[in-house]
Each structure stands twice: as C-alpha cells, then as structure tokens.
Amino acid sequence: MSLSPFDLHGTPDQALLEGLANLATRGAGLEADLLVHLGEVEARGLALELGFRSLFSYCVEALHFSESVAFHRITAARAARRFPQILERIRSEELHLSGLRLLLPQMTAENCGELLDLARHQSKRTIEERLADRAPKPDVPAQLRRLPERVAVSKPLVLDSPAPPPALAVRARPSTEPLGGSRYKVQFTAGPEMHAKLREAQALLRHQIPDGDLGRIFDRALDALLREARHVKFAETQRPRALRAEVSGPAPRHIPAAIRRAVVKRDGERCTFVSADGRRCGTHDALEFHHIVPFARTHRHRLDEITLLCRAHNSSAAAHDFGAAQMARFRRDCASKTTRPGASCEE
Numbered sequence: 001m002s003l004s005p006f007d008l009h010g011t012p013d014q015a016l017l018e019g020l021a022n023l024a025t026r027g028a029g030l031e032a033d034l035l036v037h038l039g040e041v042e043a044r045g046l047a048l049e050l051g052f053r054s055l056f057s058y059c060v061e062a063l064h065f066s067e068s069v070a071f072h073r074i075t076a077a078r079a080a081r082r083f084p085q086i087l088e089r090i091r092s093e094e095l096h097l098s099g100l101r102l103l104l105p106q107m108t109a110e111n112c113g114e115l116l117d118l119a120r121h122q123s124k125r126t127i128e129e130r131l132a133d134r135a136p137k138p139d140v141p142a143q144l145r146r147l148p149e150r151v152a153v154s155k156p157l158v159l160d161s162p163a164p165p166p167a168l169a170v171r172a173r174p175s176t177e178p179l180g181g182s183r184y185k186v187q188f189t190a191g192p193e194m195h196a197k198l199r200e201a202q203a204l205l206r207h208q209i210p211d212g213d214l215g216r217i218f219d220r221a222l223d224a225l226l227r228e229a230r231h232v233k234f235a236e237t238q239r240p241r242a243l244r245a246e247v248s249g250p251a252p253r254h255i256p257a258a259i260r261r262a263v264v265k266r267d268g269e270r271c272t273f274v275s276a277d278g279r280r281c282g283t284h285d286a287l288e289f290h291h292i293v294p295f296a297r298t299h300r301h302r303l304d305e306i307t308l309l310c311r312a313h314n315s316s317a318a319a320h321d322f323g324a325a326q327m328a329r330f331r332r333d334c335a336s337k338t339t340r341p342g343a344s345c346e347e
Helices: 013-043 055-061 067-082 086-090 098-105 112-118 123-133 192-204 212-232 257-267 312-324 325-333
Strands: 175-180 183-187 288-290 308-310
Touching: 013 055, 013 067, 013 086, 055 067, 067 086, 067 098, 067 288, 086 098, 086 112, 098 112, 098 123, 123 175, 192 212, 257 308, 257 312, 288 312, 308 312, 312 325
Parallel strands: none
Antiparallel strands: 175 183, 288 308
C-alpha cells in the first residue's frame, strides 16, 4: 500500500524541519503574490465583471476565504499598491499581515520605511508596544463598573458602581493594551466576590491610598502575592539557612530550600534547556526543578545535578528517562495528591 504524500512518519527530523522552513518561505512568497493579484483584480474591476458586487464578495464566494481573511488580505493588497515596499517585507518574512494591520493606520509615504523597520521580525505584541511608544495614549481611569445583565459579554469589564456586578454566564477574556511609555491598560471581568474584596480593600487602605486607586491597590496585592508564591516555589526567605551542596542517603523527596534557592539564583529563573544548535529556551513560565540524574535512581539532591526547566522541557526529559506511558501515569497520580513545595511533579 502506497503512503499518502502527507505521511511524514518516516521523515528524518532534520529533513522535516528543513521542509517546514522551506514551506514557510514559500508561503510568504505566495502570500505576497496573492496580494499582488488581488490588487490587480480590484484595479481592473474583474470581480464586478464576474457578477460579484465587490472584491470582498468574490474572495468569500469564489476563492472561499473566510470573511476576516478576505478583509485583511484586501486591506493589505490596497496598502501594497500604495506602498510597494510592503510586498518585499512580506516576501522576505520580515513582516506578517497581523503586524501590517497595526502599522497601516499610522503609515504615510514619509514614514513607511521607518514603520516597516520598526516591525521587522517582531511579534504582534512588540509592534503594538513600539507603536504605542511613538504615540502614547493618556492614562485610563480606574473604574469599577457594573455590567449589563445580558448573558453574553463580548467585551471585558473595566474594573464604578457601588453595587456589585451580577453573576455572568460567560466570562470575557482578560486583556492588556500598551499605552506607551511602559504603561498598560488592564481589563478583566470581576465577579461579586472579587468586587466585594476590592471595596473592602479600598475601605481598609483609605489612610494610605485616599482616592482608592485600583492600580495602587493591585500593585500592593501583587507584591504580597509574589512574595508568597516565590517563597513556596523558590524557597525565598529573609533568613535563609546555609547551603548543603548534597543531600543523599534516604533523602526526603522534596528538594531542600537552600538548594532550590541556589538553583534559582544560578539559572537566573529561566529554563536552562539548550538545543543542539545552541538556542536556550530561556522562558520564565511554569518552571520546575529537574534532577539531571533522576532522583528515583539516586535518592539524592545535589546542587550540580538539579536545574530549572520549563514544564514542557521537564516533561520531555522525564519521558526520555522513564518512558511516556509511565510519565503519563505519574502525572495523573501526582495531580490527585497534595505534595510538598519543591516536590510537585517536577521530574
């Protein structure tokens, strides 16, 4: 039986990665060509000749684009006819359509090159921040506002009403928006319990925060939360005990606090996984303590044998050491138990 042309099971890793990179490059080139074609079709009025009321209708009904894809590609195609530099930036993978959409409201013939350089190889979030720094927005007022009692909520609540908000059937997604000057607008939906806590915090802190500013209250609350979280996770304390580089013999399963502190300081609170080509993962998210020599085999804790890995790389390393099936069972068992700090499924 012949294999499907899309069956990549037997493809070597390097060939698979090279193939993906080539496809990404070709895809960028095809995207640029598609924009050129869309712009020319619109310029010639061909969609109307074919019986479509607009280029948008032609893209949706004949080319089977989704409405959002059709809108954004047409917008990009029109912009590319005004600013041809856009096409080469897309073709060379220096600019994506999401980034272009952010640039267009500010783009002119005079600043086109500058804006394209600003967005070169940058994520959407970074482009948003850089554009906000170019044209900073004013501070947003701190608010507690009651949402309407409709079931569906399309926009997040901006945390000023003395009455608590009603319980909502749908929770809106939290969001942040850069305002420029290293400032951010933060939005989320608060339930009645959180609203009551906020009101209580404002009342208790009136002597220190007379205007009840929510930003200052949340800043203080986050300071306290981070102190607690860092104490539990990284064993941070104002009176640390002396470090013992190794705990062996019938060592307890949890990693001693002094060793955890030393590992965190040494590794810079970042995942230490390094790829074959030298790229360090470096994420700060979901960090776990990893025994380079599995604890299950040594029953010891040594500073030079413990490192920080993110959850994904820690799980990958554990699956390599013990097998994916055994690790899946371990994770299920671990999730059903309450473990001590430093021992939570971090192998």
